Amino acid sequence: MRQQISRLSIVFGVLLLALVLARHFLIPKSFGKIGHYRAAAVDAIAARKIKYAGHQACASCHEEIVKLHDDRRHRNVACEVCHGPAAAHVEAPTEIRLPAPKQRGYCPLCHGYDPSRPTGFPQIDPVSHNPLKPCITCHNPHAPETPHTPEECSACHGEIARTKAVSHHALLPCTGCHETQKQHKITPQLSRPSKPASRAFCGQCHGVDASSPKEIPRVDLATHGERYVCWQCHYPHFPELK
Amino acid sequence: MDPQLQPLMDVLQQVKGYIYPNEIELQWGLLVVVYPYVTGLVAGAFILASLERVFNVREVQPTYRLSLLTALAFLIVAPLPLLAHLGHPGRAFEIFLTPNLNSAMAMFGFIYAWYLMVVLLLEIWFDYRKDLIQWAAGETGLRRFLHRALTLGATDLSERSLSFDRGAGKLITLIGIPSAFLLHGYVGFIFGSVKANPWWSSVLIPIVFLFSAIVSGIALILLLFLFSSLVRGKDVDMACADKLASFLLYALIVDFSLEMLDFIHRLYEAEESIKILSQMISSRLFLSLVVLQVLVGTVLPMLSLFLVSPAFRSRGLLAAPAELRRLVYFSAAVLIQIGIFSTRWNVVIGGQLFSKSLRGLTVYKMELLGIEGFFMSALLLLLPFLILYLLVVLLPPWPDREARVADG
Amino acid sequence: MESAGEPEAGGLDRRDFLRKSLPVPLTLLALLRAGEPEAEKKAEGDASKPPAYKASEHNYAMGIDTSRCIGCGRCAEACKAENDVPREPFYFRTWIERYVVQTNGETVVSSPNGGIAGFPPVNETGIVRTFFVPKLCNQCANPPCVQVCPVGATFTTQDGVVLVDQEYCIGCRYCIQACPYGARFLHPVTHTAEKCTFCYHRLIKGLVPACVEVCPTQARIFGELKARSSPLTRFMRLHEIQVLKPHLNTEPRVYYANLDGEVR
Known part of the structure; x- marks a missing residue:
């Protein structure tokens, strides 16, 4: 073998060996067990402490208040929204008290x-x-x-x-256009107010022969945008004028 | 609040439009600008050296060894800015232990090791081996020890052995050219492959990086060549300088055309990002891109080289005297360095000045002190010259043929 | 051995292709690594992890109904508390954006301190529409951040959550650059990349992420992607779903309902 080759082989051999040794000793033991990462990292992250205990945790002591709360409008507003993270309080109920804003x-x-x-x-x-x-x-x-x-x-x-x-x-008034049951104010989602359904509704004021005050703009319902209902072009809560 | 975070509060005041809250902190600063600038010089200097070897361009022969040593000096420094900007420099070795083969950045270890060990050091070693043995024979003390150690004990000076050196050197150069392309094309790919960032994401970026690398490398060697002639009290070999200047001009034209192509392509496609990018160019990047990169760093040197270098006519369009040509070459090369550094700045910093929400612009506050500050970067840019000086002392790259120099 | 345990994916896409063609170099790596002691008692017997939990049996996702978000910022607040996120206004694992689409064609977006302390009053004239949008790590099934991490310090778990290994991250910040959603930041103390974990430490205890726990309007819905019945499956069935920046093919696992086209 050429002298140059043999000498260089030694140098490269030593470097390669160093790399293999380094890999052997320095790669973390759990690396590559599941994927191209340290499996131990998942456990370390999983082991972090929780700060928010979750709403179930409150019920075991504050039964009355949770029962009341779960029955009302704020049922989806978890206790810790207002009272803050409660995990520490769950662990030491008397030492650590939670604020009530x-x-x-x-x-x-x-x-x-x-x-x-x-x-x-x-x-x-x-x-x-x-x-x-x-x-x-x-x-x-x-x-x-x-x-x-x-x-x-x-x-x-x-x-x-x-x-x-x-x-x-x-x-x-809102109720001029929306018929609203009393129930809507109590259970708004279950009792929806009505909405006008036809062009004729707007025509009561804006039609050419409507009996409303004369400064109200008039259109001929027969010819004005006849293929559409009024609110497809005009926003009734903020009607646009030409 | 941590007083270290005060600069971020100031940035918060200067944000225009909307940026994602996590974007207030600009992640890649000046050090990451220095890195592609330095690797570009490595690749460019090496490609210039290869010209002489592979394509037998006689005129640039005097710069062959200088180019190799320059490439080596800068390559040694290249990983330092990266290392310094890491959150955990002590963990950098992980890139060799568990490289993620899907990651462009993980390839850094392989490409760097390949280029340093297999290409550059080997080529220098084969080229210098004969001289090392001969130098060692006539020396004493430390120099003798170093030169002998560098031969690695391969002291065979037979004609067969020397012709093996030449053959090996030529082979390595052949491998070296694609490797140099790889080295800097890869750096471009790191940016070009970030699909989240419309300023970076472009297939042209690696190629633009490559040609700007060649430009900066040739310009640097031209500077060093002129400078070293001055320091050594020799007359400048004008045949060599003219040839370098011509190559510089050719490379500059290709580089500028590619950059313009990229620019026009973006403008014509006018994608979602065009609004915020044009806002950025006309405000935050105006000085560094339009003025420094394009006008001062490209157009001006291109015009002056076009006029005086013998690139297109044997005596140059203006037939300037040698002294004037030297002056023009020198100033053009300096301007080009400024321009290429601005190019790197505009890519790296520019890519982070606009929000990925495409709704706002932020600012970059350069530190002066500190590990990612101005002085650190300045130090890292001076360090290669110090290393180069040591290398030149240890491995003098000057051709022995004084006769040729006298001709110029 | 590298591809074992990756979450199952639909057809043969690019990642599958890569994954299947990668074993060649990976086997080489594995060979280099052979002879390493396999047993690792410490990681196995972690007391904090219920023995019943099997990561490969889960596949988590989040739904966000923007039409329910009231911009109260409780999620961003809870997130900072739960995960010890630095309090300064530059570090967020989740935040709320307010969009105001104006009649002059301009869209003004804001997120003062991530929305934690609410939003200042907005000028009410000249508004076409306005709404809030919660943002967080999209836990992409095709995550660019994982792709670019040079050392394997950020990864997708078997239950489909993208995590960062604080002990292994070198702090190069390539993942922060690669994230199209601005969901990552460099932790100022640990100097490692950070982002939303879907509160992984809560999930394995059977709890929902802190932001979901405290959302008062159920604008955030969390659950198993493939459960037969769950709030999330109901959400996915009843809404037209969009993801953020779909053209980037990141395949987010945060699904938005009633998402406006202005949201980026």
Whole structure:
């Protein structure tokens, strides 16, 4: 063999051996057992401590209150939403107590008015809604009820109400177009208000021969966009004018 | 709050539009700009060396060994910026232990080891072996010991043995060219394969990286060649300098065309990301991309080389005297280095200045001190020159034929 | 041996192809690794893991109904508490975005401190539509982050969750660059990559992720992807489902209902 080759072979042989040895001794033992990773890492992550105990954990001690809570509107709002992570409290119930947010600022996190929130979600304007009174003076957070059924639709449909309030339809009551059962205010999902069904409904005010005040814009229902119902082009809560 | 996080608070104030909250912290900073810049110089310098060997370009022969040593000096430094930017530099060896074969980055270990051990060191060794033996014979002390140790004991000086050296050297060069392409094409692929990032994700990126590497490598050797002639008090071999400048111009034209192709292609396809990218170019990247990379770093040197280098006519379009040509070559090469560094900056930093939500722009706050700061990067860019100096002292790359130099 | 135990996938896609063609180099690796003691008592007998839990029998996913999200930020808050996520506003495993699509054609998106402290009032004029969207790691079935990790420090578990190995991550941040959703960050203390784990430590105890636990409107639904009946299967049946950035073929396992086209 050429001298050069044999000398270089020694150098490369030593390096290769070092690599093989390093691999043998340094690769973590659990690496590659399941996939191309340390199987022990999964166990380490699985072994992390939980902070939120889960709503089932509360029932074993706070039976009464959980029973009440599970029956009412906030049934899907887990205890730890308001009271914070409870795992430590479950382990040491007397030493570690959980906070109960009673200040006025807390409830608006969910119930403060925000147009980005889905319509139908109960929202109030924290500035004008019984200013300075803590929410819990009127509402029991475990069994929330409005002190009286909301007389205003805006309690839940704030975004629509606010839009309508600055539109040409501001003076029309919601119930003028939506027939609403009393039950809707109690179980809103089960008793839905009605919606107008025909062009003739809008025609009562906007038709050419309607008996409404004359400054209300008129269209000839026979020719005006005859293939469509009115609200396919106009938004009744904020009607567009040409 | 941790005072170290204050810079992030400042960034938060300067965000324009919307970026994902986790994007406030820019992950790859100046060090990761330095890395592709340095590997580009390695690949470029090596490809230049290969020209002489494989294609027998006589004129650039004086730079052959200088190119190899330059490539080696920069290759030794290349992994350092990467290492320094890791969250856990101590775990870097894992890339050799359990490389994820699906990961482009995991290939770094293999490609680097291949290029360093199999290509560069071997080629230098075969090229220098005869000289090492002869030097050692006439020396004493440390130099003699080092030169002897570097022969690895292979001291056969027979004609058969020397012709084996030449043959092996040529073979390695042949392997070396695709390897050099691989080295820097791969660095481009690291960025080009990130489908989440529309600024990076492009098949052209590896090729653009490659040609910009060749440009920067030739420019660097041209600089070193002119500089070393000056330091050694020799007349500059103008045949060599002219040839280097011509190659530099050719490479620059190809590089610029590819970059323009990439640019026009993006503009014409006008995908979802085009709005935010054009906003970024016209605001955050205007100086580094339009001014530094394109105008100062490419167009200006291209025009000046086009005018004075003998690339297209044997005497150059302007028939400038040697002194002026040297000056133009020198300044063009410096401008090109600035331009290529800006190119790397625009790729690495630019790719992180816009949000992947395509809705906003952030800023990059460069630290001065600290491991990822300006001084660290400056140090890492000076280090190869120090290593090169040591290599040149240990393995003088200068051709013995003084006669040729006198001609120039 | 490398491909054993990967979660089963539908037809022969690119990953399967890669996985099936990879064994050649992988066998070489395996050979290099041969002779390593296989038994590893410590990892096996971990007390915190119920013996009944078999990862390969699960396949987790999350559903998000954007039309239910009220942007209260309780999920982001709970996530930070449950997972010790740094409190500074640059590190989130989950966050809420608010979209305001305006009549002038512009869409304004915001997520101040991830939505943890709620959202400031929005100018109500000139809005076409506006809504909240919770974001988190999409736990992709084809995760780009796992693909790019050079050392195997981020991976998909047998139950379909993408995790990060804090002890093994080298902190190169390639995974953060590769994530199209901005779901990853570098932990400022451990200097390793971090992201949502679907609260893996809760899952194996039979609990749901903290964000799901505290969502007051059930905008987040969690469960087994292939269970015959579960809130998640109901969710998947009753809604038109979309995923984020489907063109990137990451195959997210976070499914959105009522997702607006503006959401990216």
